[in-house]
Amino acid sequence: MKGEVAVIGAGQTVFTRNCGVSVRELCFEAYKEAAEGLNISPKDVDALIIASAPEYDKQRTPAALISEYLGLTPKPAFYIETVCSSGTTGVKMAYSLIKSGLHDIIVMIGFQKMSELTSREAAEVMGRGDDTMFSSPFGTTMPAGHALYARAHMAKYGTTAEQLAKVRVKNAYYGSLNSKATYRKVLSLEDIMNSDVICSPLKKFDCCANADGASCVILASADKARKLTDKPIWVLGVGSATAELNWSARGSSTSFLATKEAAKTAYEMAGLGPEDIDVAEVHDCFTISEILAYEDLGFAKPGEGPKLIEDKETYHDGKIPVNVDGGLLSKGHPIGATGGSQVRTIVRQLRGEMGESQVKDAKVGLVHNVGGTGTYPNVIIFGR
Amino acid sequence: MDFGNFGTVSFTKQAKVMPFIDYLSQGKVMTTQCKHCGRKFFPPRQDCPYCLSSDVEWFEIKSKGKLLTYTTVNYGPSGFEDVSPYTLGIVEFSEGVRVLARISKKIAPKDIKVGMELKVVPVKLSDEKLSYDFET
Numbered sequence: 001m002k003g004e005v006a007v008i009g010a011g012q013t014v015f016t017r018n019c020g021v022s023v024r025e026l027c028f029e030a031y032k033e034a035a036e037g038l039n040i041s042p043k044d045v046d047a048l049i050i051a052s053a054p055e056y057d058k059q060r061t062p063a064a065l066i067s068e069y070l071g072l073t074p075k076p077a078f079y080i081e082t083v084c085s086s087g088t089t090g091v092k093m094a095y096s097l098i099k100s101g102l103h104d105i106i107v108m109i110g111f112q113k114m115s116e117l118t119s120r121e122a123a124e125v126m127g128r129g130d131d132t133m134f135s136s137p138f139g140t141t142m143p144a145g146h147a148l149y150a151r152a153h154m155a156k157y158g159t160t161a162e163q164l165a166k167v168r169v170k171n172a173y174y175g176s177l178n179s180k181a182t183y184r185k186v187l188s189l190e191d192i193m194n195s196d197v198i199c200s201p202l203k204k205f206d207c208c209a210n211a212d213g214a215s216c217v218i219l220a221s222a223d224k225a226r227k228l229t230d231k232p233i234w235v236l237g238v239g240s241a242t243a244e245l246n247w248s249a250r251g252s253s254t255s256f257l258a259t260k261e262a263a264k265t266a267y268e269m270a271g272l273g274p275e276d277i278d279v280a281e282v283h284d285c286f287t288i289s290e291i292l293a294y295e296d297l298g299f300a301k302p303g304e305g306p307k308l309i310e311d312k313e314t315y316h317d318g319k320i321p322v323n324v325d326g327g328l329l330s331k332g333h334p335i336g337a338t339g340g341s342q343v344r345t346i347v348r349q350l351r352g353e354m355g356e357s358q359v360k361d362a363k364v365g366l367v368h369n370v371g372g373t374g375t376y377p378n379v380i381i382f383g384r
Numbered sequence: 385m386d387f388g389n390f391g392t393v394s395f396t397k398q399a400k401v402m403p404f405i406d407y408l409s410q411g412k413v414m415t416t417q418c419k420h421c422g423r424k425f426f427p428p429r430q431d432c433p434y435c436l437s438s439d440v441e442w443f444e445i446k447s448k449g450k451l452l453t454y455t456t457v458n459y460g461p462s463g464f465e466d467v468s469p470y471t472l473g474i475v476e477f478s479e480g481v482r483v484l485a486r487i488s489k490k491i492a493p494k495d496i497k498v499g500m501e502l503k504v505v506p507v508k509l510s511d512e513k514l515s516y517d518f519e520t
Contacts, residue, residue: 120462123461123462124461124462126461126462127393127460127461127462127463127464128395128461131427132395132396133387133390133395133396133399133427134427134484135484136391136393136395136461137390137391137392137393137394137395137515138391138392138472138484138485138486138515139392139393139457139460139461139464139467139468139470139472139486140472140484141457141459141460141461143457143459144455144457144472147455147457148453148454148455148472148474149453150455151453151454151455151498152452152453152498155453155498155499196458197456197458198458198459199455199456199457199458199459200455200456200458201455202455246427246484247474247484248426248427248474248481248482248483248484249426249427249482253452253453253474
């Protein structure tokens with residue numbers, strides 16, 4: 001396969017509850033893993049894109065500071081955000097800038113150091129993620145938004161709490177194999193079913209957790225990519241969409257329509273369909289999110305997502321392996337860093353570097369990264 | 385009276401759609417419809433993006449609607465410590481709008497079912513702030 005823009009390097013830090021280092025140091029660790037082996041120096045990089053969710057940053061306008069620490073000044077740097085999908089929005093921007101011919105090599109770094117906020121500050125931020133005039137005054141939260149979709153899916157299709165829990169069982173298993181994951185304990189169905197209810201029907205183990213971390217994706221034009229690496233991973237399709245911030249203004253409570261839209265764009269651009277995907281990373285901020293992703297990305301028909309996990313078809317040796325690195329549920333969710341981490345996993349899968357969770361002969365991979373409650377989905381398809 | 389008087393925690397005071405608050409204080413939950421294209425909006429808005437018109441009229445949401453989905457929130461954000469747990473729901477009304485609000489604590493959680501009929505009712509919160517709940 002070939003394309004016009006390729007990922008030439010991808011890296012991430014360990015995701016952890018409290019990293020104990022500064023944001024610039026965290027970003028450097030991710031950049032180092034991505035750039036190692038590429039034989040590039042700062043002068044070869046044309047631009048830097050920084051992705052994070054600013055409400056969790058203490059540092060105002062961090063792009064220049066990170067550029068300074070990486071030695072990339074005076075090359076242009078800028079900051080971009082779509083909350084939890086900021087990282088893949090950064091990848092999309094890098095793709096566009098390279099495809100346009102403006103730049104040849106771009107470094108994209110996503111980060112979040114959520115431990116800089118006290119739990120009181122984090123609870124305050126959590127209350128402002130929905131329409132602050134007409135939703136937040138009622139006490140909406142991110143788990144509540146996804147719980148509304150879970151309840152509607154259960155009512156319409158008979159989806160059960162056990163089926164949701166089975167997503168976590170899978171992701172906890174693969175998280176136990178991932179040295180970069182925050183949570184490395186295997187969980188049983190009982191562990192999950194017996195955990196505290198956060199927002200019914202979602203329990204503690206149906207939810208991902210805040211974390212600190214950074215990830216880095218380095219992209220290049222076709223010419224530069226071939227010079228710098230033997231294993232370029234081509235960007236074949238890119239799709240994005242936006243849903244209404246008010247859940248009540250949306251057309252469905254059982255599907256994220258914006259994800260369907262983003263997927264359609266990405267599949268059309270790549271000339272591929274869901275049946276062509278060998279391995280996928282989807283945005284499992286909650287167990288229900290992974291089930292909805294199966295359906296919205298076309299891996300399962302509407303209402304049949306739960307059957308995929310029941311039949312273990314999303315394990316690494318199944319029909320369509322999903323989140324076989326542990327997903328957000330095990331890795332933790334350092335908001336701006338998540339998209340780059342998903343890209344890194346797909347790059348490693350397509351290069352055959354995943355060891356025990358390697359999907360046999362993976363040629364085409366998909367990343368699905370979503371900001372908010374189904375609000376800002378990005379779908380990117382990669383091929384080797 | 386402005387949007388600062390609306391909801392358990394409010395973030396905005398002023399808006400063009402201030403009649404929403406005035407109507408709520410009079411015991412009515414009202415929203416807007418574009419006078420040109422007839423589109424109905426919730427949340428209420430003063431501006432129609434399809435006609436670029438700001439000519440809207442207000443109508444009351446008074447039917448019994450259908451509960452599309454709900455969740456009981458055990459851990460709320462800042463400012464909701466005293467009201468947790470509470471149940472959020474989305475109701476679809478025959479007036480052609482969907483509304484998000486809390487389901488009244490008068491309804492026992494075990495009696496809440498997707499598909500049940502609910503109406504939207506203005507309520508005064510403990511600190512005299514205005515809001516609305518879903519009730520049977």
